[in-house]
Amino acid sequence: MQSLPARCVWRRSCLLTSPRRAYTNDTVKQKPYYITTPIFYPNAEPHIGHLHSLVVADIFARYSRLVNPSKPVHFVTGTDEHGLKIQNAAKAKGMDPLAFCDELSEHFRNLTRKADVSCTRFTRTTERQHCDAVTHLWKELDSKGLIYKGSHAGWYSVSDETFYPPTQVARAEKDGVEYHVSTTSGSRVEWQEEENYKFRLSAFRETLLSHYSAHPEAIYPPQHHTDIVASLQEPLEDLSVSRKRSRLTWGIPVPSDSEHTIYVWIDALTTYLSSVGYPFPPSGVECVPSGTAQGWPPNVQVIGKDILRFHAVYFPAMLHAIGLPFSQRLLAHSHWTVDRAKMSKSVGNVADPIKAIDEFGIDLVRYYLARVGGRFKDDVDWSQEQLQKHSREIISALGNLLMRATSSKIMKKVAKVKRPRAVDVPDDPLYAPLKRDLGRLALTFHALIEGFQVADAVEEVVQVLDSANLLMTQAAPWAKEASSQDAAYVQSLVFETLRQCGILLQPIMPGKAALLLDSLDVPATERTLADAAFARRDVGDVRQGVRLFDVDLSKM
Numbered sequence: 001m002q003s004l005p006a007r008c009v010w011r012r013s014c015l016l017t018s019p020r021r022a023y024t025n026d027t028v029k030q031k032p033y034y035i036t037t038p039i040f041y042p043n044a045e046p047h048i049g050h051l052h053s054l055v056v057a058d059i060f061a062r063y064s065r066l067v068n069p070s071k072p073v074h075f076v077t078g079t080d081e082h083g084l085k086i087q088n089a090a091k092a093k094g095m096d097p098l099a100f101c102d103e104l105s106e107h108f109r110n111l112t113r114k115a116d117v118s119c120t121r122f123t124r125t126t127e128r129q130h131c132d133a134v135t136h137l138w139k140e141l142d143s144k145g146l147i148y149k150g151s152h153a154g155w156y157s158v159s160d161e162t163f164y165p166p167t168q169v170a171r172a173e174k175d176g177v178e179y180h181v182s183t184t185s186g187s188r189v190e191w192q193e194e195e196n197y198k199f200r201l202s203a204f205r206e207t208l209l210s211h212y213s214a215h216p217e218a219i220y221p222p223q224h225h226t227d228i229v230a231s232l233q234e235p236l237e238d239l240s241v242s243r244k245r246s247r248l249t250w251g252i253p254v255p256s257d258s259e260h261t262i263y264v265w266i267d268a269l270t271t272y273l274s275s276v277g278y279p280f281p282p283s284g285v286e287c288v289p290s291g292t293a294q295g296w297p298p299n300v301q302v303i304g305k306d307i308l309r310f311h312a313v314y315f316p317a318m319l320h321a322i323g324l325p326f327s328q329r330l331l332a333h334s335h336w337t338v339d340r341a342k343m344s345k346s347v348g349n350v351a352d353p354i355k356a357i358d359e360f361g362i363d364l365v366r367y368y369l370a371r372v373g374g375r376f377k378d379d380v381d382w383s384q385e386q387l388q389k390h391s392r393e394i395i396s397a398l399g400n401l402l403m404r405a406t407s408s409k410i411m412k413k414v415a416k417v418k419r420p421r422a423v424d425v426p427d428d429p430l431y432a433p434l435k436r437d438l439g440r441l442a443l444t445f446h447a448l449i450e451g452f453q454v455a456d457a458v459e460e461v462v463q464v465l466d467s468a469n470l471l472m473t474q475a476a477p478w479a480k481e482a483s484s485q486d487a488a489y490v491q492s493l494v495f496e497t498l499r500q501c502g503i504l505l506q507p508i509m510p511g512k513a514a515l516l517l518d519s520l521d522v523p524a525t526e527r528t529l530a531d532a533a534f535a536r537r538d539v540g541d542v543r544q545g546v547r548l549f550d551v552d553l554s555k556m
């Protein structure tokens, strides 16, 4: 067979395997890593819940760079600026909606900076390029006969920007005034009846069902996967995708009918496409879908569980309609609560991320979010006491270990012998448990992160740090009785612990991990996942007396 030029490697694999296999196994491996967060409504300042989604996505983005530094990462976040909710919020402030969004969107952008979130694109849905992409998508759906004019009557929540079926609506009463609320979100709903455009969502039920049945990994935690599959056993109703201009002026007009405005969720979901260059040009390579070079489809989409249906049902239906592959994995995290009630802008019980960052520093806040919020399954309560407790945990496990291992007493003692490599530390019962832990840490950590078990991955690191602290206490290398050689063995294992943990903590606590690795004199080129294998590298000229954390918890 005539050999194909290099740029045809995908094509070669297509010839050898079925098109579907070739697509999933080969092209996806070569495309940029693509991760997204929701785009947030800038109707108020961001709270800890928003920071949580940003940090979780950032952990995976940074982890991808750790695993494969040469693979580009596209990491998209931003603000969702159209719709009734924003229109009303701006009106309440007597402001023009765009000026209102300009101001509040900036708070979200600032938060990404302040929180060390390594996003590569911050999109605002009021940007020209995004609006053009939404118009293009509408036309594409329309040209396929998937949009028609109909009428819609139902319970609409402005706060959630969605209709709820009558089965999810209940009566409520406050101060003698009766109204209706969604039983799912608790938000107020009102009856709306109007002529609008509809998307033939019902046509996609079987496709979605067979996709999710074949891909149990597509939605995490698994309970959400089960729920979506169960919901797809029932017929899907077509989706109302426009609002009368008279009701909603703040949005993108329907291309062929300026009396209608495109529904904010169609607009918002298109961000994931527009932010990486949709409408995509043809890929130019047979059996490689367009968009692949730009990163499509997302490897991971991080969302809160409140917006699962939009991402697990509506968005994939839109994608299938325009011939694009589905996102690979949806991570729908649980909510942060305050006194067990969901933290939300409308309720007003929100924790301020900027205040927490200013008091504790971003790395401790990120550590708490990952350590406690990184199980994703159950809601977790945010409190200052818990933030302090977990800060104390990592300061004592990591910060103190570095101080202890580099104390001047130990440094002086070990200077008398050649520093042993960690692999050369004898396998006697004092050292064996830590050596065994270090031998498997990187692999275990990797498997846990790949499985979205972020809190467990962090816990593995903490356990190894605890083992190293225990070794220090048991061996007491600073004591007179400890020989220089024994002190050097202990120090070598502790340095190896700090080196590995420093590498693995980079996605969680990027600032402190960098400081730690700098103090161990680990070159910037030796900080990848591969470098975290046991004794793969040595530490260099270790600095003495570096204080990793400068927060004084006793004063809080």
Ligand code: ME8
Binding pocket: 037, 038, 039, 040, 041, 042, 048, 049, 050, 052, 053, 080, 268, 269, 271, 302, 303, 304, 305, 306, 307, 334, 335, 336, 337, 342, 343, 344
């Ligand atoms: O829904 N705990 O925007 P939004 C954890 N614009 N995460 C929380 C949270 C909490 N208490 N509260 C909010 C929207 N979040 C749409 C999204 S995407 C195309 C459009 C996080 O400002 C969580 O990720 O209401 C949730 O899904 C998102 O913020 C909702 O943000």
